[in-house]
């Protein structure tokens with residue numbers, strides 16, 4: 001387990017458990033156990049316990065500690081969201097077949113959303129760290145071309161074939177992860193409900209209602225339609241636009257929804273200087289191994305795929321690639337000697353121009369009293 005401050009850790013964990021429980025307002029178990037299973041990267045939720053990878057060493061850095069706290073909050077919140085607050089398809093399980101649901105963006109995505117909020121409300125994360133967490137989720141989602149191909153409901157439904165983080169290899173280009181889009185949709189729903197109710201209601205009320213109505217009273221899961229109706233009942237209005245964002249690949253209007261909480265988000269595309277090829281590489285001996293090719297990038301269009309090895313660039317060592325690309329402009333070319341699928345070949349690629357959006361989230365300079373109130377209560381002030 002390694003050396004770490006066990007007293008502080010237990011105090012912090014207690015605060016996380018208290019904050020996560022406060023969201024739902026009921027504790028359904030007599031005893032809950034965190035089963036630490038040593039170093040690794042996984043966890044699995046049970047009804048009244050979780051098995052979770054844990055290393056005391058990870059507690060040495062701020063980033064490692066936060067990651068651990070978020071992870072613990074995530075697994076703990078699952079005893080509500082997924083084990084008790086659940087889509088009708090997710091239990092009682094038939095373990096002989098796949099149990100497909102279109103709502104993992106809620107079951108997993110909102111668990112990510114509430115892991116951040118529980119850790120924040122427990123006072124273990126700063127305002128900036130919380131805001132940065134959402135900025136990162138948006139960046140990850142938007143910067144993968146999969147967001148043009150797969151919706152959150154599809155990604156939920158296809159998880160048995162694609163995997164929870166989307167497909168791997170070149171196929172990753174066609175998929176997304178509901179672990180990224182889910183919490184962002186959660187934040188947008190939360191901000192929208194707070195906005196239309198003058199901050200009298202929030203996503204917490206939706207979760208509490210689902211718990212009381214379906215888990216406690218009806219003792220069953222909810223359908224997609226029941227989930228949406230619960231959200232719209234809390235808001236007192238249609239939330240069509242957000243549900244469309246969940247079930248389609250439509251471009252999301254982030255400034256509108258984050259604006260409800262007095263937050264600005266930078267969606268301006270900025271050109272990256274230099275010529276754009278569209279690959280990620282790792283060094284392997286004297287060559288560069290292509291680990292990933294961006295969909296529809298110049299490299300992709302030239303036929304390059306992951307696992308190919310670059311043997312030389314303009315007749316020079318492959319290590320010069322980055323420097324050469326920096327000096328070139330869009331429209332200029334670069335010639336590569338590659339080995340792909342056992343074949344040695346020379347490729348001349350016409351470089352493109354890459355733009356990025358960084359989705360930096362900041363505070364609106366002139367927020368209204370309602371916007372300020374929503375932000376303060378969301379941040380747990």
Ligand SMILES: [Zn+2]
Nearest residue numbers: 074078108111
């Ligand atoms: Zn999970």
